[in-house]
Amino acid sequence: MISIYNQKIRKIYSIAPKIAKAMKSIHAKIIFLLNYKSDVKALKKSIEEIFLQEKLPLFYEIEIETMNKCNGTCSFCAINKNLDKRPLVKMSKYNFCKIIDNLAELNFNGVVNYFSNNEPLLDNRIFEFISYGVSKLPQAYHKLYTNGTLLTEEKFQTLINTGLTYLRIDNYNDKLIMNSNIQKIYDKYKEQKFAMKCEIHLRYNNQVLNNRGGSAPNKPKIKRQNMAQCPLPFLQFIVRADCGVSLCCCDALGKVTFGNIKEQPIEEIWTDKKRLEILELMRGQRRKEIELCKECDFHGSGKDLDYIIKYPTGKY
Ligand SMILES: C[S@@+](CC[C@H](N)C(=O)[O-])C[C@H]1O[C@@H](n2cnc3c(N)ncnc32)[C@H](O)[C@@H]1O
Ligand code: SF4
Ligand code: SF4
Numbered sequence: 001m002i003s004i005y006n007q008k009i010r011k012i013y014s015i016a017p018k019i020a021k022a023m024k025s026i027h028a029k030i031i032f033l034l035n036y037k038s039d040v041k042a043l044k045k046s047i048e049e050i051f052l053q054e055k056l057p058l059f060y061e062i063e064i065e066t067m068n069k070c071n072g073t074c075s076f077c078a079i080n081k082n083l084d085k086r087p088l089v090k091m092s093k094y095n096f097c098k099i100i101d102n103l104a105e106l107n108f109n110g111v112v113n114y115f116s117n118n119e120p121l122l123d124n125r126i127f128e129f130i131s132y133g134v135s136k137l138p139q140a141y142h143k144l145y146t147n148g149t150l151l152t153e154e155k156f157q158t159l160i161n162t163g164l165t166y167l168r169i170d171n172y173n174d175k176l177i178m179n180s181n182i183q184k185i186y187d188k189y190k191e192q193k194f195a196m197k198c199e200i201h202l203r204y205n206n207q208v209l210n211n212r213g214g215s216a217p218n219k220p221k222i223k224r225q226n227m228a229q230c231p232l233p234f235l236q237f238i239v240r241a242d243c244g245v246s247l248c249c250c251d252a253l254g255k256v257t258f259g260n261i262k263e264q265p266i267e268e269i270w271t272d273k274k275r276l277e278i279l280e281l282m283r284g285q286r287r288k289e290i291e292l293c294k295e296c297d298f299h300g301s302g303k304d305l306d307y308i309i310k311y312p313t314g315k316y
Contacts, residue, residue, distance in 0.1 A: 002190050006176060006202035039301045043229050046302025047283050049309055050234055056271060056279070058106065058314040060235040060304045063249055064099060065116035066091045067123040068241035072147045074172055075206045078215040079117045079252050086253070089241040095262060096129055099239060100136050102266045103314070109139035110313030116238055117252035121150040127158050134163035141165045147172055148182050148200075156185050160194045167198045172205040212250035213296040221295035227285045230293060231300040233278055235308070237270060245269050247278065247292055256292045267316035 050057065067090045073080050103112070112133050120126050126144075134142050144159065148169040159167055171182050178186060182200060189198075206218075214221035232248040239245055243261040244254045256278075259269035269275070281289050288294045 001193065002186055002198045002200060004186075004200045004202065039299060040228060043231060043300065043302040043305075044285075046231070046305035046309075047229055047234070050305055051283060053309060055316070056234075056276070057308040057312055058108070058267075058316060059110065059237040059270065060308050060313060061111035061113055062099075062103065062108075062237045062239065063113040063116035064091070064096065064129075064239050065118050065241045066096060066114065066120065066126060066129055068118050069122055070117075070119040070147070071122060071149060072119060072172065073205060074147075075218045076209045076216050078212060078217060080217070083217060090123070091239075091241045091243060093125065093129075095243050097132060099261055099266070100133050102261075103140070104136045106267065106314035106316055107139070108137055108314040110308075111141045111143055112137060113143045113145070115145050116240065116249060118241070119147055119149070120144060121146050121148075121155070127155075127162055130159070130162040130164050144168070145170060148179065151181055151185060153185055153188055156189065160196050164196050167196055169198070169200045170203050171200055172203050174205050176202045176204065178202065210250075211295070211297045213248075213255075213292045213298075215250060215252065219297070222297050227287055228299055229282050229285055230287065230296070230298055231302060231305050232298070233275070233282060235304050237266065247275075250296065250298065251292055256290075270316070 067088075068079075068086050069081075069084065069088055070077075070079055071081055073082060078084075079086070114120055114126060114130050114133065123129075130142060130144065133140070142163065142165045144164055144166070145168045148171055151169065169182060171179055173179055178200065186200060208219050210216060211219040211221060230248075232250075236248050237245065238247070238249055238251070239261055240252075240254055242254070244257045245259055245261065246252075246254045247256040247258070258272045258275045261269070278290055281287070282293075287296075
């Protein structure tokens with residue numbers, strides 16, 4: 001099964017692009033205002049619950065960036081191919097397997113993302129890497145996000161065969177139409193039954209989203225010093241291609257790095273003293289004291305925090 005997101009917006013867009021964009025932005029603002037107040041309260045409660053646990057619960061999701069480049073041009077993304085200054089780095093197969101084996105020792109059953117700040121299909125080892133992850137972590141949820149530009153019918157079939165749980169195709173196109181290679185895949189597979197859940201998200205290439213700690217090229221850092229808590233450092237374990245571990249998925253350059261998978265096991269990095277200090281700052285609504293976070297506009301909810309308390313994703 002393949003589902004498509006944003007079909008309705010696409011229909012309006014085809015009549016009047018400007019009206020559609022304005023409606024989308026008004027809609028987003030209303031949702032934000034409605035959710036914001038209750039989310040802040042719920043998040044505070046969930047973070048307090050985390051600190052009542054005997055040990056810091058293991059993260060909800062891991063992101064593994066097997067290679068650090070992208071071929072996309074999204075104007076909201078700091079690592080689009082026109083801006084990315086990172087030298088090309090490829091994680092070795094040895095280190096990739098080391099991460100997966102470590103997760104298996106922890107009996108990890110959370111989410112394994114085979115991407116981070118990159119386009120994962122640029123790495124032609126990605127299929128064997130996913131198969132390895134799936135075979136070693138049968139209880140986990142295995143996810144891939146791709147911009148789909150390199151996707152062919154053959155690669156789509158290979159992804160199904162890896163045992164991947166969820167594939168999200170971020171189909172970037174300012175007219176919100178399916179790019180031709182994705183359309184072909186959709187036409188061929190839409191009626192077929194397969195275990196992998198697949199969603200095609202029709203997305204604008206040029207859109208204003210979050211400022212990602214101030215790194216998004218089309219959105220300014222926020223001026224007011226933001227005190228709100230953020231759940232991401234409690235939920236995410238982000239391994240970059242150089243094997244360094246970032247605070248959250250917004251930190252593509254690893255401005256705040258806590259250790260390196262080449263030298264330390266996951267559980268040691270997860271409970272790193274510097275990391276725990278940051279969690280305490282977040283708990284005390286002292287976001288302005290965290291260099292990466294002080295100008296970030298991201299707000300999340302406590303939903304996934306409640307999940308990891310109720311259903312631990314692993315043991316260490
Ligand atoms: C960094 S991309 C990597 C995977 C793949 N290249 C893709 O675009 O699907 C992962 C997700 O981050 C989202 N993203 C990138 N910049 C963002 C921003 N400024 N605000 C919110 N989401 C962003 C992308 O839209 C995508 O859904
Ligand atoms: S959002 Fe994805 S496709 Fe777009 S530039 Fe960033 S990493 Fe590339
Ligand atoms: S506040 Fe922003 S930069 Fe800091 S952890 Fe949250 S999302 Fe990341």
